[in-house]
């Protein structure tokens with residue numbers, strides 16, 4: 001495969017400033033599409049944020065990915081259906097990178113999260129599909145991927161990883177504050193008065209609500225929270241759902257998208273509206289009962305859930321402190337995860353930690369990620385600068 005590596009700054013400038021031009025890619029648990037964002041970063045500092053975009057998945061790809069969830073635990077990596085989905089998914093990611101490159105003129109590196117199809121850290125698995133070599137060849141850039149496996153091997157949860165980026169963006173802002181990401185799954189980054197970070201997944205985010213809405217309305221989203229707003233919370237069923245052991249576990253902890261899928265059967269006797277209201281309450285109560293060292297004075301919300309007024313209203317009524325979208329901090333709440341994987345790619349390249357006891361529950365600080373490049377001449381600084389776990393060419 002031929003590919004040309006063209007660092008935007010040239011090796012001299014890149015080495016002098018340490019900043020890299022990185023394109024981060026995130027395909028989240030909501031399966032709505034891929035987000036791509038350009039960030040200048042050295043893995044510690046966040047410089048200019050450039051172009052960003054989302055490319056939606058069509059319903060065929062979405063269903064094909066969904067179909068892999070149930071099969072993932074026993075799926076061979078060369079399964080033909082899996083490989084077909086992986087190619088299609090990778091090609092959409094490549095298109096997203098090309099569109100960013102068309103605006104930015106060049107980049108040094110891609111951070112490729114891939115699509116999680118199975119996350120079971122206690123069984124030693126966190127599997128993100130996507131073909132990094134194919135992506136590298138298609139866009140002519142080195143690709144950092146497989147961000148979670150090293151952490152799981154080290155005894156961590158493998159997730160969440162965004163807290164590294166949240167903390168960098170908070171840039172020393174006085175805690176106690178919390179950043180909440182309400183995607184398919186919801187996760188929290190708590191930053192204390194002393195700057196220490198405690199993180200984890202809190203429970204389901206929008207994924208169950210999306211599945212519920214699809215089942216009842218044919219549209220995989222409770223658009224603007226309309227269903228939930230018209231419903232009433234079923235307190236008895238909510239109580240049963242929240243009795244799950246996961247909600248008693250202290251942070252750090254993590255979830256697979258499908259871990260609470262059985263909740264939909266618990267709610268099945270309810271009307272579409274009451275079921276939606278109860279799912280919103282489940283997401284919000286799970287956040288409110290997450291054990292934190294002290295109550296945050298401010299909560300900043302990112303991810304698609306902040307577009308759902310029913311979720312935002314429930315958060316504001318249940319959480320102590322002010323609740324605002326992360327836009328109040330000047331951040332782009334739809335692109336934070338894509339930006340994060342640009343930042344984490346630079347961290348991986350530099351050998352900086354992706355694992356920590358307070359974030360992923362790993363026993364010590366350690367790095368992770370893998371570098372893949374399809375026939376690209378890598379600059380010496382890439383090869384010597386970090387502790388990349390393995391290089392595939």
Ligand SMILES: Nc1ncnc2c1ncn2[C@@H]1O[C@H](COP(=O)(O)OP(=O)(O)OP(=O)(O)O)[C@@H](O)[C@H]1O
Nearest residue numbers: 028029030183184185206223224303304305307308
């Ligand atoms: N206007 C809206 N009204 C209600 N819900 C919305 C709206 N816009 C987005 N959402 C919700 O946000 C979801 C997408 O959120 P997001 O892109 O943050 O998820 P993700 O990144 O795929 O998930 P994760 O963070 O778990 O990986 C949609 O599936 C939908 O549930």
Ligand SMILES: CC(=O)N[C@H]1[C@@H]2OC[C@@H](O2)[C@@H](O)[C@@H]1O[C@H](C)C(=O)O
Nearest residue numbers: 116119159160161162183185187337
């Ligand atoms: C295994 C996996 O893909 N987890 C996702 C998911 O989506 C939200 C939450 O669950 C979080 O733990 C994580 O993503 C973000 C980007 C993270 O690692 O911080």
